[in-house]
Amino acid sequence: MSTENPSRDRAIDYIEFTVADIACSKDFYGKAFAWRFTDYGPDYCEFSDGRMKGGFAATGTVTPGGALVVLYGVDLEEILARIEEAGGDIVKPIFDFPGGRRFHFTDPDGYELAVWSEQ
Numbered sequence: 001m002s003t004e005n006p007s008r009d010r011a012i013d014y015i016e017f018t019v020a021d022i023a024c025s026k027d028f029y030g031k032a033f034a035w036r037f038t039d040y041g042p043d044y045c046e047f048s049d050g051r052m053k054g055g056f057a058a059t060g061t062v063t064p065g066g067a068l069v070v071l072y073g074v075d076l077e078e079i080l081a082r083i084e085e086a087g088g089d090i091v092k093p094i095f096d097f098p099g100g101r102r103f104h105f106t107d108p109d110g111y112e113l114a115v116w117s118e119q
Helices: 022-033 076-085
Strands: 012-018 036-039 044-048 053-057 068-072 089-097 100-106 112-117
Touching (some): 012 112, 022 036, 022 044, 022 053, 076 100, 076 112, 089 112
Parallel strands (some): 012 053
Antiparallel strands (some): 012 068, 044 053, 089 100, 100 112
């Protein structure tokens, strides 16, 4: 994921797919698009398409057509408050993960997105 950079604040920064089998996903995207991969344990793998990064997570329910769009945020607490004030619902409060912290929210149509930061 990106390093702290105010010009990226509140911009799409990462896309995450929940997958049934990380090895199968790596095989498919590696062969089809020549993506490169970095493993972070048995349940998570980061991919790079040469321009943008994303991840394969094997810890949730596979939802076809439902990639997780992840935005970058410098101040998670401030962005969380803004989302709530705008009518969004926080579905996963701020939590730590290797590389930083993040939270998940749904927009008024029910789409789930996440916001992350190194801090």
